Amino acid sequence: MKYADEFRNKAIAQGIARAIGAEVSSQRAYRFMEFCGGHTHAISRYGLEDLLPANVRMIHGPGCPVCVLPASRIDMAIRLVDRPEVTLCVYGDLMRAPGSQGQSLLRAKALGADIRMVYSTLDAIRLAEQAPSREVVFFAIGFETTTPPTAVMIRIAEKKRLKGLSVFCNHVLTPSAMHSILENPKIRDTGGVPINGFIGPAHVSTIIGTQPYEPLAEQFGKPIVIAGFEPLDVLQAILMLVRQVNEDRYQVENQYSRVVTREGNRRAKDEVSQIFELRAQFEWRGLGLVPNSGLKLKPAYAQFDAETRFAIHDLRVADNPACECCAILRGAKRPVDCKLFGTVCTPETPIGSCMVSSEGACAAYWTYGRVRDEPLRQTS
Amino acid sequence: MSVKGYQRKLDLENGRVDLSHGSGGRAMAQLISGLFHQAFGNEWLARYNDQSAFDVTAGRMVMTTDGYVVSPLFFPGGNIGSLAVHGTINDVAMSGARPLYLSASFIIEEGFPFSDLKVIADSMGSAARSAGVHIITGDTKVVERGKADGLFISTTGIGIVADGLDLSADKARVGDRVLVSGSLGDHGVAIMSKRQNLAFQTEVGSDSAALHNLVAVMVAAGGSGIRVMRDPTRGGLAATLNEIAHQSELGFRLHEASIPVKPAVAATCELLGLDPIHVANEGKLVAIVAPDLADAVLAAMKAHPLGSDAADIGEAVADNRKFVQMATGFGGRRIVDWLWGEQLPRIC
Numbered sequence: 261m262k263y264a265d266e267f268r269n270k271a272i273a274q275g276i277a278r279a280i281g282a283e284v285s286s287q288r289a290y291r292f293m294e295f296c297g298g299h300t301h302a303i304s305r306y307g308l309e310d311l312l313p314a315n316v317r318m319i320h321g322p323g324c325p326v327c328v329l330p331a332s333r334i335d336m337a338i339r340l341v342d343r344p345e346v347t348l349c350v351y352g353d354l355m356r357a358p359g360s361q362g363q364s365l366l367r368a369k370a371l372g373a374d375i376r377m378v379y380s381t382l383d384a385i386r387l388a389e390q391a392p393s394r395e396v397v398f399f400a401i402g403f404e405t406t407t408p409p410t411a412v413m414i415r416i417a418e419k420k421r422l423k424g425l426s427v428f429c430n431h432v433l434t435p436s437a438m439h440s441i442l443e444n445p446k447i448r449d450t451g452g453v454p455i456n457g458f459i460g461p462a463h464v465s466t467i468i469g470t471q472p473y474e475p476l477a478e479q480f481g482k483p484i485v486i487a488g489f490e491p492l493d494v495l496q497a498i499l500m501l502v503r504q505v506n507e508d509r510y511q512v513e514n515q516y517s518r519v520v521t522r523e524g525n526r527r528a529k530d531e532v533s534q535i536f537e538l539r540a541q542f543e544w545r546g547l548g549l550v551p552n553s554g555l556k557l558k559p560a561y562a563q564f565d566a567e568t569r570f571a572i573h574d575l576r577v578a579d580n581p582a583c584e585c586c587a588i589l590r591g592a593k594r595p596v597d598c599k600l601f602g603t604v605c606t607p608e609t610p611i612g613s614c615m616v617s618s619e620g621a622c623a624a625y626w627t628y629g630r631v632r633d634e635p636l637r638q639t640s
Numbered sequence: 641m642s643v644k645g646y647q648r649k650l651d652l653e654n655g656r657v658d659l660s661h662g663s664g665g666r667a668m669a670q671l672i673s674g675l676f677h678q679a680f681g682n683e684w685l686a687r688y689n690d691q692s693a694f695d696v697t698a699g700r701m702v703m704t705t706d707g708y709v710v711s712p713l714f715f716p717g718g719n720i721g722s723l724a725v726h727g728t729i730n731d732v733a734m735s736g737a738r739p740l741y742l743s744a745s746f747i748i749e750e751g752f753p754f755s756d757l758k759v760i761a762d763s764m765g766s767a768a769r770s771a772g773v774h775i776i777t778g779d780t781k782v783v784e785r786g787k788a789d790g791l792f793i794s795t796t797g798i799g800i801v802a803d804g805l806d807l808s809a810d811k812a813r814v815g816d817r818v819l820v821s822g823s824l825g826d827h828g829v830a831i832m833s834k835r836q837n838l839a840f841q842t843e844v845g846s847d848s849a850a851l852h853n854l855v856a857v858m859v860a861a862g863g864s865g866i867r868v869m870r871d872p873t874r875g876g877l878a879a880t881l882n883e884i885a886h887q888s889e890l891g892f893r894l895h896e897a898s899i900p901v902k903p904a905v906a907a908t909c910e911l912l913g914l915d916p917i918h919v920a921n922e923g924k925l926v927a928i929v930a931p932d933l934a935d936a937v938l939a940a941m942k943a944h945p946l947g948s949d950a951a952d953i954g955e956a957v958a959d960n961r962k963f964v965q966m967a968t969g970f971g972g973r974r975i976v977d978w979l980w981g982e983q984l985p986r987i988c
Contacts, residue, residue: 261907270971307972379838491970607977627977 267490268306276495277311283502290316292501293591294459295438297324297620298489304624306491316498319591320614320621322437322546323461325402325430326353327613327620328589330545332575333430334359337399340428340572341365341373347391348428349384350399352377353617358610360577381413388417388425396422397566401430405463407555408528411535414557414564426566429556432542434464435472436553440544441590442480455591457501459494460486462516469524473512481510488516535561545579545613546589585612588621595625602626650674655754662748662782672780675754679761680744680768684776692776694741699803704731705796711986713760713790716830717845718922720793721760725767725775726848726922727873728797733852734869734925736807736859737799742768745779745794752790760791771850773797799852804864811867812888816956817934819927821854821941822847822949823900824877828919829908838912844904849923854946858927861940865933871925877917878976880926881964888928891959894966894976898953918979928956 284290294300300320303309309318322328334357341348348365355366355377369375374394378384384398400410410427417425438458460473465486473484483504487497497515504511514520535558542554557565566572579585583605584598595601595614605611607623614622650670660667677685684692708724718726725742732739744764748757768775826847833842851871858866868888872880877899881892901909901916909916923946929937934952941947954966964976 261903261910264910268970270969273970304974305968306970307968307974308970310972311970627975 264490267488267492269492272492273311273495276492276499280316280495280499280502281313283499283506284313284316285506286315288315288505290456290502290505291319291454291591292316292457292459292498293319293321293441293455294494295321295323295434296459296461296464296489297327297617297624298462299459299487299494300324300621300624301618302489302491302494304627308491308494311495312498316502319455320588320624321441321458321591322544322589323403323434323464324613324617324620325406325432326351326357326617327585328432328437328544328546329354329357329401329430329613330543331358331360331577331579332543334365335363335575335577336567336572337365337428338363338368338373340397340566340570341368341375343395343570346395346397346570347374347376347387348397348399349376349378349387351379351401354399354401356610357616358612381409384425385413385416385420385422388422389420392422392424394424395570396425398425398427399430400427403432403434403461403464404467404532407431407532407536408467408525411531414535414561415531417564426564426569427557428566429536431536431555432544433553433555434461434468435476436550437544437547438473438476440547440550440553442476442482444590455482456505457483457485457510459497459501460484460512462487462489462493462520465514465516465520465524467525467528470512470514470520470522471524477510477512483510483513485513486516486520488519534558543576546585548586580611583612585614585622588612588614595622598622650754652754652758657748657750657752657754657757657782659750659782659784662780668780672778675758676744676761676778676780679758679765680775680778681765682774682776684774690777692741694776697800700801702732702735702737702799702801703796704728705794706731708793708795709789709986710831711789712831712834713756715834715846716842717827718848719760719763720791721762721764722767723846723848723922724793724795725764725771725773726850728795729771729773729850729852730871730922730925732797732799733850733855734807734871735799735801736805736855736866736869737801737852738856739771739773739797739799739850739852741798742773742775743777743779743796744775746781747788747792747794748780748782749788749790750782750785757791767850771852773850802859805859806864807866807869809868809870809884809887810889812884812890812928812956813867813930814890814956814958815931816867816928817931817952818881818892818894818954818956819929819934819938819941819950819952820872820877820900821851821925821927821947822923823902823905824872824921824924825901825905825909825916825919827873827922828876828914829905831920832908832912840908840911842904842908844902844908847921847923849946851923851925851946854925854941854944857940857944858937862929862933862937865930866927866937867930868928869925872921874920875979876919876921877926878915878964879918879978881976882962882978884926884928885959885962885964888956889960889962891957891962892954892964893957894954894964896966896969898951900949900951917976931955
């Protein structure tokens, strides 16, 4: 497969792995957080940890939008779709995301709610056109990558006068989440597991560019390497992080230069800033309330805002107290450290956010990583 | 049966199924004789009984049943009719048996076009004939509009298995080889390419095919050295191997690089975030074969048109956790788990 196989070359991977092995100092531990679920997936899918020296450890971050969506937002969506006039459009991996008390959209659908699995915002537009008497609500979720398509959908709805279409907005911002992780006292005071550097988002950075990470690197003294989602990208980013750590540098470096620029996609950013504005705070599963980390529609677009339109108010729902997602998302614990992992919390019956989507830290570990408990290390 | 009195001819071009076609009256008799018997025609159906009698030879028989709810009904490489014949033949054949007879039950939604029904019945008839299997009994029900999505078909299959053959998913042994009969994921990708909200252009057609002749040459080459056969339909290769691992209480080690996947299937899966080993097949089988006979069975498979891309993709290993593991093309390892959640509803 052209443009994919080139970035999955075994010989090159082993070359980079050797370079990492040669660069690391046996005297220190390297703990890097890959922020994005896409990176987590690549690491697990290709077994990259088998290629890394024992003192380089990857910590799976909160960069999976389904995973960080709190139970309260699922409950709100279920309340929305309880209204008989509402058709809710959601991405498939949201269906099993846990709400409170065992609720999920999948269960709501089985009980008769009109929930449609869609693949893009265009499906929601089509549904709104086909059923003008229905209230079609698009469950918008995701980081900066998926916000521009939502903005475009609202523009189209405006232009086509689709009066029945609205958005349940759950878009969140990456730099705010990274800030929240680094501000966590456990990490700041190295009482928990210190993070020596970040692999920064791939797709998100195509939109926002590398610039927004610069204050973070500076303020917290952590190197950040923006990297693509292919396995060679990830390995190269790890090598770049190792070098920065060894040289006591903390810069934002761009491994994914074939796509990402410092400025990002100006047109997409403009479109987003015209339609969305910051929420004072937004709840993240695992991180709690994070200031300035979520988006909502500007008052001028209130007619497209499902929360305003249906007067759905913020709920607060407590997470399962035994769930360690909070510590796992912050890199303080590993999936196997959680009592629920693999017992009551599995991909079929997820309790915590990290098990919900295949990109979540626990789900990836469950699917791909359990073999690593055994000492067998591939040498060939 | 001769239908007396005037009856309007079935309008196979523009007509549609209505509730009278499931009522047990003359309209139903007309649908059965004018459409289904035409398509399936054989000596058993010609006797118009509610059941069919057939002779059995000494030995062991196998029986299986399956429901088909695929959406869309027509897809590249087949339709629900050919699928309903191939799928059930394959379930019979995976025991090593020779399939003999099928039953077919139709649940039709009011308003369904006769023209579509005829195409579907004809392809069932032709799939059965070319497989040397007879559809000898059936049933037709019509439900109100909105109560079924066009057409559902259930088929039951009966076959006869040779003495000494007792394939079963609990019979895999450590050291056995894992063989697949060809490229994986074709059926699922063909279906996805026709889904309304996912439509994309691809040259990939469904691999829907009857596998019993391939099974026969494998049995001739491997005999009871073939421990298990399964056709990896829903959930794909990953689900099939996990099932066998659990039933046989062992693990599997696969080599990603040796698993046959067409470039177009790989590219589609890449685009949609799927893994070909989770995608459904309708004309492929997985065989777990004793190590000393694996090469002979593989050679027999490769010599058959339906097994020309067959490959040895791994082995059974001792593992009390019953993990299916894979050496990635990258030099790492990963677990191949059951797919959780629904990758794509109504694939077959």
